Amino acid sequence: MLPEISEPEYQQAGLLVAALFYNQLGQYELGLRYASKLESIVKEERNACLAIQLTIEAKLKLHQLDENSPEINNGIDVCEKSGETLVSAIINTYVATLLLEQHKYQQALQLLEAQLDTIHAFNYAPVSSRLYSLLAQGYQALGQTNKAETYASQAVATSIPMGNDESSVIAYRILYQTNMARNDYKAALDYHVKYAQADKAYLDDIKTKHLAFQLAEHQAAEQKSRIALLDRQNNLLLTEQQLARIQAENNRLFISLLIAIITLLGFWAYKSWTIQKRLKQLAEYDALTHVFNRGHFTQVAQSALSYCESSEVDLSYILFDLDNFKQINDKYGHAIGDWVLKKVAKACQAQGRKNDIFARIGGEEFCIALPGCDLKTAIKLAEACREAIATIDCSATGHEFNVTASFGITDTQMSGYKLERLINDADSAMYQSKETGRDRLCIFDPEAKRTIPQASHSLLSL
Template structure:
């Protein structure tokens, strides 16, 4: 040490060397951390266990990371939390990143992840808000990879929301991008999901093999398994349960190792259905019970509904009627919750569309107001001789505003006059129903939305009037209207057309959902207790169902086709539902024929009261 003090130059050189060594060591550490972060980002879905190991290790070394590395790690940790099902914690981290000083690229990724999480956690309104922001940013995203992820998030969210047409359009847009690896697997998977839900996917479709190969090449086990689940469901629809079992069991071990609950539950439920179809009840029961265990933390899932139905059918076939009743109750509760979830999705989407329209109207109004201010500023600079022109323009504007206000007042007055209801039941009468239904049909035609129609007539109503009097008949009509109103959706158009005939128009509702809702109406009518009327009798109704895809957007044709299907229900024994079938070219023009029975096509459900 005394030597170093005597030689200050050596001391300085030594300090510089130590400083340089420390700086290089820090640089090496930074490079190592960056490499680990990039590796974790790359394998986050293909190798979840390794990804979790890297992120956990980096979190323990957080104090050694730079500010940008900490932000990147926070993003990966948020992804890890959401993958484990801790959605609220993940959302908080993603929101912090979006509001931080992180790079614009990381903020966009955080917003895309929020869209995906809101879809999985069924927070549809928040998800639509985040998705709207993401879609607006897509044209301005320079990174090809992130732009593709943004498009993929739109497909995922619309598919989860049940808006499969929109999902398919974005999936096609994504596949037109120059994609490869994981993104190519995601694109194929999402497109196949949209096509499957829309009924556009067939067993031998070459797109299925393309999607499987793309996911195998990028080692994406979860998404590959999802594609096999679509194929298995197609086999089941075509009554090929053995093929479905082969496709599912080939990938069962890999998907169980991933521990991704939604896909594992879907596999178990499909295996339960498949084994039940080949009468292997013990295996089917085991898979159904496994499904229920997997869906404990998944609300309102289709696999849960399917599994309770299988358990109910197995118990019924064994003659275990008490057990069958318990399973049927759980099946009915799960099915109702699942249908309510579908209704919630439709309502959220309609609300978002309404808010978007309202926002556009406000923007247009502000633009008009800004234009008016600009004109006023220009006019104030014009010489005095132009004042007359300014006054004339002002008078013209005032006149237009007065005319618009008068026209609006007249419209409101006319709408109030049209608000007429059936005096007995309190629901819409035929006149008001016609106005409202035609408006709904016009709106659905202009926006390419589904619209369905349910028509029903009370069975043997004349016998009730003749046997117990018209006061009792009035009680039945009011009771039917009351229970049906309680069962229906808020935006449905429910009316009494006359006598014992009722009609329900369902905007934004496809034929399958409408048929399920009709079954719910049939059940609540059938369960009416006549004791309060003072007499003992049963009430039932015969239903006819159609939609605009089959009957067009003319109200008269829609009601006529539903009426034809309803009379087919009457003809086939009453207290049942018949879906209208479009007559074939060689069929008689005055008949509504169908495969099997009741006016329903072979690919449409037919419900009965038996």
């Protein structure tokens, strides 16, 4: 609707909300596009400050700026002049994050401490929590554990009303590490449990956002196709009306035009068929890896489970997640991440059978349902997939890094014939693989006593 809005106030508000929304969703290319549009037309000082802040955030996430970029100092100056000192402080926290990533700890701490008075004055929880967690990181890196623990505790206290976010994950990790360093194992264990819970919830939130965005994109494409189809139908009706008027004047012309209409209808039917075929492809397969997507996998797996249950046949279920995949995306870019996902899908497809049900169900999460397959065979297949992933040669990307995955395995004898139960049990086993070092297999064990954070099932490590 933005192109239809001429009122400057509402147009700027729409661009601002769009840029903020896409940045929070992690779609920084789109966030930068809208922030740049706003920056080019904005007149009012406050909106100019917010537009620059969103532009800087997106560019830093896309690795298009460094701490010495003129855009950062210009943005801080604009915000200071317009009285937006909180936004200026937020921009400085972005710069401090960059400095911490470059191990310039002292410089980062000086910059962060200079923002404390401003942050305290506004007492805005999301910004306060982020500032405290960054201070805790810096002091921990310099070996000043008391200060690190103090700021980490403040970050936790500030972020509690907001739920599990990146700041609370960082803070719980630092509190766990500082208590381990002083040999307070009870407190360290408590904080490790909270850290694991917060980390899993935060990662699940990120996966949910990406999945929702992909679903929205597919729905938008389908809606455009439907509109185009309606336009074609409307054009067809207009053409038929014109033909009816022409028929009274000239029968021969009517016959010629009728032939043209038949040809047009045939072409439209063919186009409609190809569009439906394409929509079916989008609805059933993951566009990047060309394996089943989550929705279609659920339908096929449910059918397979019903058949196996009625036939008293086993079905095994494998769930695996790529280790440290976010680091690959952050360090080498999303194009390299997409390359890795495609290579992993191809490597695992080569190990299985034709009737195995293989799907990508999340960002870097895959699963395989194995009808008519016992647990022993499933373990062999999972190990073959694990080895195939670990031996992927990444030199073609121009970078040197390793790809590994953590696997969780269960079957219908342990988890029953309900898909949700199979998924939850395999997820618990996979989470144990993550906890015990990654790049390994874990089998779900319903008889074990150990409880894993965020899961209520027992696990047996290979």
